[in-house]
Amino acid sequence: MYRQMVTCRMFENRVNSLFLQGKMPGTIHQAQGQEACAVGVCSVLTEKDMITSTHRPHEHAVARGIPLKSLMAELFAKKTGCCAGKGGSMHIGDPALGMLPAIAIVGGGIPIAAGYALSFQYLKQPSIVACFFGDGAANIGSFHEGINMAAIWDLPVVFVCENNLYAASTHFRKVMRVERISDRAAAYGIPGSTIDGNDVEAVYDAMLGAVERAREGKGPTLLELETYRSAGHSRSDPGHYRPKEEVVAWKERDPITRFEGKYLAEGLLSADLINEIKSKVEGELNEAVAYAEESPSPLPEECLTDVYAN
């Protein structure tokens, strides 16, 4: 899990650097700081399970195990990308590898996740769906409809709300009366809990229970993971709306440094091992970027392929 968190972080940092160099087209929504959520959730899933993601999907995809090469190529809009270069940053994913192409519409993934879970239930498959969304999506109508529907039919889905405090620039306290987003689970008659989303083990444990419940046919769970994105909402957002002290306080709760601190002290992790992991990931990223840069762009005559369903 540590290695995966490091891969997520280094992937995002590399993407940022490529963006600053003008090599990465379009704007991007990055998730540095939220690694424990993506990794803790995805570590519990099996190959046949499915995740749905959001406009901030890079770390979900990395944690789900989509190859870095096909992710990077997609971000470069190349033919070899996981969506053949037609999705870009906000739509990465590969259903064959357990991730629906990300749904960038806020809250849009919630009913889709319920629908996917319904198909698992109907086909009597033992798989489950993990549905990522943010605190902003919890105030969208589809949140109510999707979760209620999943609840009444006991669908095998885990609703994972990554509460990073801000819906773009709006603090969630400004737009919610409830103390916790997980309190809303009561409205649908399903269990809900709030977990430290920067503690990868806590996320893993909570997810384990929720997945077990879903697989046993007992229905959905709402998990609220409290976390923080250290970057702005998108690359054109400087994040000035956040108090400096808040940024500093959350930096101290960084999921990766916390994990390192704990296991260095326990002796399970060493500085050498950390360096080894980081340099290995660095190498993989170099390969992924070279692969993406060398890959061909989609041809104009292919613009309609893979776009419509047969």
Added chain:
Amino acid sequence: MKHVIILPDLGQTTGEAKILKWQRVLGEKVESGEPLIEVETDKATMEVESYADGYLREMLVQEGDVVSAFLPIAIITDTADEGYETNSVVSSPEIDQESEVKKANESPVILRPASAELSSSKVKAVPAARALARNLGIELNCVRGTGSGGLISKKDVEQHALHSGDKGTGTSIGERGEFHAKAAKAMAEITTWSAQTIPHFYVTSDIDLSAALEWREDWNAQYPDVKASINALFVRAASKALLEIPQFHMVFRDGKYERKNPTGDTLIVVALDDRLDLVPFPNASNLSWEDFLRRLNKTLETSKKGHLSNGPAESPPVLGLSNLGMFNVKQFTAIIPPGCTSILAVGAVRDRVIVKNQQVGIRKICSITLSADHRVVDGVTAAKFLERVQVHLNSL
């Protein structure tokens, strides 16, 4: 090793940013991820981070500059005093050859305010004017604001677009001569804007030019030094017809109707070697044919030399006129220029067999098509206009 730091594309609607403040001094050590410079985009002030570790060796932009995305802003080297090539900023491998940098050489992209005074006084413009100027690729600094305190309205931007042909930013382009990049861009933007925002509709009529052409033949024989072109016949007839139909003098702007004084002025599309130009021609249909033709010919000649004799009109023409008859085009439709309510497209004169009063005869027929803004003009009005053009052409 040298690293060229560029300005990333941080804006949400524009590709440029204003340099506010350098956060670092020359020679200082910087690390990847540390802010180098504070910039102002269309939405916010932001910091641009370095993506290289090293020492800041060159600051390529100054505070107050407005810089296009992807242009180099700084040079960083790995060590504090290593030598590096200084003249290869643009050809540096760090920069994608196909990026804006190359195109940037063709036009000034770092806009440095001429004086401190200018930099401190922001251009005042209403949001709609800013949006239009952006669409048309016009610098607001160059637009004269007619509102209080020099506030620029949408109308001012339209005026500027119509009358800036002499600066090469005006209108459009053909494939005839050298590619005129700026004019091509302006044409692309103006036509896109018009086609997307004006609900065009088209009414075509076959005009019988037999009488007019007979008159023209006589005239040209009599006045060989002030010849009348077919185009001239249409300009005069269209000006007269325009004055008779008040509906053409409404303009729909910003969700409101605005009445203009009927002037009979026209906006003539002129083909230059490397582009098209839109030449305003103040109404002269009340003058004698001789004076009218002298004035028209002078206006068109001056415009072909690239100098406009007519300054910005108080009220721009509402009717455009485009003629492809000389290229044997049977009929075509034109895009309404910004600020106009319609444009008349004139095709070639052809001999046609016509049955009239139970008699078969050969007549000189010309198809003309009016493109009109349906927010202002309806089909009946457009048809009436074409009818009046025919009447005036019959009674020269």
